[in-house]
Amino acid sequence: MTTKLDGNCLALDTVSLSRRNKLILDRISCQLYPGEVLGILGANGAGKSTLLNVLSGELPADAGRVLLDGVVIHDMSVGELARRRTVLPQQAGLAFNLAVREVVAMGAYPFPELSARDVASAIKAALQCAEVAHLAERRYPELSGGEQQRVQFARVLVQALIARNPGEARYLLLDEPTASLDPRHQHGLLGAAAMLAKQEQLGVAVVLHDVNLAATYCNRIVLLAAGQLVAQGIPAEVLQSGYLRQTYQLDSQVIAHPQHPERPLVLFA
Amino acid sequence: MSGATLTLASPGLSLFTPLRAVLALALVxxxxxxxxxxxxxxxxxxxxxxxxxFGDIPADHLEMQLWQSVLLEVRLPRALFAILAGGVLALTGVLAQALFRNPLAEPALVGMVSGGALGAVGVIVLGGGSFLLLAPAAFIGSLITTVCAYHLGRRYPGVAGLLLAGVAINAICFSLIGLFTYLADDTQLRTLTFWNMGSLAGARWPLLAWLTPWLLGLSLLALxxxxxxxALLLGEREALHLGFPIKALRRQLIVLMALLVGPLVAATGGIGFIGLVVPHLVRMVLGADHRSLLPAAMLGGACALLAADWLARIAVMPAELPIGIVTSLIxxxxxxxxxxxxxxx
Structure with missing residues (x-):
């Protein structure tokens, strides 16, 4: 299969990265296409977050290229990049007394040309989508960890969706967005991300630990182990005992989901 | 207990919209x-x-003549100076707190003020005492200490790193100021003592004519x-993801703070705690959104220093307390x- 790197996609092209003589990413190539949810899975320390940081343009690679719609990402300015790709890092702490609405409003900062009304309606939509509308007037530091996580999700939704031109591809990178969420909100968040990917031509990459959550919401999955690509493809191809053992050093049984036979269900031994 | 503070905080928010708070502060x-x-x-x-x-004073009305000269030559410039200095001190406090991502960061605490004072004292002892030389020297002093505080403070997480860096920087600066004081002759000594206390007594129209456009212009830029x-409150990575070139932003903020604090310190000496207390109080009422925090803190700082100066002048009349002592006492x-x-x- 040949891959076109100059079309609409956010792509890693044989990217390598090492830190203190340790290879963290080893010749990784993968693409994130608009309209899909790409799951990034791997054991602790496999390089998932580093992969996401390189994909976001934050961390320069030692070798290889990162391309956003065919343009080398480091040729783009920080401001330009912020209008095209959005990042939700792991646990964003905030010691200051900001209102939830003010935190979410920051998603519109890369778009200072927009009117207050446009921004307000984007904030409203994002608050609803992330199920935090009822928290809008609360103070951020007062919220629980899970609530804060959903507020941050609302913030990145504003940035990813506001003032999008038809046909313009945008990319949303989520680093363990479900880490502090209860099961209902894990499904709520990933369900919202999957729906928006389809409706708004958003390319969503998401780092996850829950394999079955990935099987449910991801169109494609990348498995990483010690900085190397174990497999990438649709969940049914990738979620196999052999690949999973390579990834997690753990035996597993993969069966068809009782309600959705096309979807694999992974049971770790 | 926490429920009580919660209910207190929420209606307070609607009562003090940013615009109302700014208007109220302007009135105060x-x-x-x-x-x-x-x-x-x-x-x-x-x-x-x-x-x-604004009016004419009858030439034979001696009391009014006296009042007018007190008002125009002493009190008015001094009050305007207090407003200007208080506003700038509170503003730099807000900038430092965002830059260090720490609500306890304060220009004097992290050594910016003593750095500026060291620069100014050094110029007085080693060279001439002209303000045009003092201000740049104070700027360079605060710039160096701010850069040091920033890099040292980040080595330890939380408040600890910042405070430790501040302690070290202040100790070095004060010992060097002490050394310069030791070297100074009698006339220089008299000018030097006021840096330890902080004072608005230097308020004169020529100084204000020079300092006002400088500080106001930079403050407007800061807004x-x-x-x-x-975005910085959220985190440095988050700010980068939101499209702010973080290194450049950091550099600009540090230089901006030193350009504000340095010349101000050269004119007033070290006036502590305005930059800590005022931003805190404003954040408690209005929240930390800098769009309203910056102007409200400037007005609040102006009010605070004007009030402190008033206290310093009337507390032990006809003598007066050094204003730095009043602000530190509170x-x-x-x-x-x-x-x-x-x-x-």
Missing amino acids: LLVLLLLSLSHGAVGIPLQAMPQLL RYWRGLN GGPFFLYLLLKGRPV
Whole structure:
């Protein structure tokens, strides 16, 4: 299969990265296409977050290229990049007394040309989508960890969706967005991300630990182990005992989901 | 207990919209200005004020002649200086707190003020005492200490790193200031003592004519950074993801703070705690959104320093207290209270 790197996609092209003589990413190539949810899975320390940081343009690679719609990402300015790709890092702490609405409003900062009304309606939509509308007037530091996580999700939704031109591809990178969420909100968040990917031509990459959550919401999955690509493809191809053992050093049984036979269900031994 | 504070906080928010808070502070500032112009070793009745300021004074009315010279040559420049200095001190406090992402960061605490004082003292002892030389030297002094505080402070997480860096930087600066003091002759010594205390007594129209456009211009520039400052509160990576070139932003903020604090310190000496207390109080009422925090803190700082100066002048009349002592007497315990309470604001 040949891959076109100059079309609409956010792509890693044989990217390598090492830190203190340790290879963290080893010749990784993968693409994130608009309209899909790409799951990034791997054991602790496999390089998932580093992969996401390189994909976001934050961390320069030692070798290889990162391309956003065919343009080398480091040729783009920080401001330009912020209008095209959005990042939700792991646990964003905030010691200051900001209102939830003010935190979410920051998603519109890369778009200072927009009117207050446009921004307000984007904030409203994002608050609803992330199920935090009822928290809008609360103070951020007062919220629980899970609530804060959903507020941050609302913030990145504003940035990813506001003032999008038809046909313009945008990319949303989520680093363990479900880490502090209860099961209902894990499904709520990933369900919202999957729906928006389809409706708004958003390319969503998401780092996850829950394999079955990935099987449910991801169109494609990348498995990483010690900085190397174990497999990438649709969940049914990738979620196999052999690949999973390579990834997690753990035996597993993969069966068809009782309600959705096309979807694999992974049971770790 | 926490429920009570919650219900207290929420209606407070709707009562003090940013616009209302700014208007209220402006009103308070006006009242304080009138009080401060009227009270002092020589009492000036408020109703005489318009005539003294704008009207003609009969040549034979000696009391009004005296009032006018006190008002125009001493009190008015001093009050305006207090407003300017208080506003700038509170503003730099807000900038430092966002830059260090720490609500306890304060220009004097992290050594910016002592760095500026060291620069100024060095120029006085080694060379001439002209303000045009003092201001740049103070700027360079605060720039160096700010850069040091920033890099040292990041080595330890939380408040600890910042405070430790501040302790070290202040110790070095004060020892060098002490060394310069030791070398100074008698006339230089008299100019030097006021850096330890902080004073607004240097308020003269020529100084104000020079300092006002400089500080106001830079403050207006600082107000434009509200988006970047908000993004910094979220985190440096988050700010980068939101499109702010973080290294450049950091550099600009540090230089901006040194350009504000350095020349101000050269003119007033070290006036502590305004930059800590005022931003805290404003954040408690309005929240940390810099769009409203920056202007409200400037007005609040102006009110606070004007009030402190008024206190310093009337507390032990006809003598006066150094204003740095008044602000530290109020600000020190407040800082202690914040440390003990450990509440992030």
